[in-house]
Amino acid sequence: MNSRGGVNVVCFLEDPAAAFKEVWRVLKDGGSVLVGFIDGESFLGKLYRANKETSLFYREAIFHTPAEILSILQAAGFADFA
Numbered sequence: 001m002n003s004r005g006g007v008n009v010v011c012f013l014e015d016p017a018a019a020f021k022e023v024w025r026v027l028k029d030g031g032s033v034l035v036g037f038i039d040g041e042s043f044l045g046k047l048y049r050a051n052k053e054t055s056l057f058y059r060e061a062i063f064h065t066p067a068e069i070l071s072i073l074q075a076a077g078f079a080d081f082a
Helices: 016-026 043-050 066-076
Strands: none
Touching: 016 066
């Protein structure tokens, strides 16, 4: 894994599916996880994508959609989304 941030790590993970599988593996029974990310289809996500080449910070970021994140989480074993 290659993470470069704190709050918005998901967009910098080389393999978010593997990362969430590991989170699922180490999470205690009954535990939960909070996932915060910049929606790739939101105004901000589109703005960041449009300026990726000139951004030192977001140049390598991948801005996922909520559907993509949900699919990755479900494949990792997560359920009961609030």
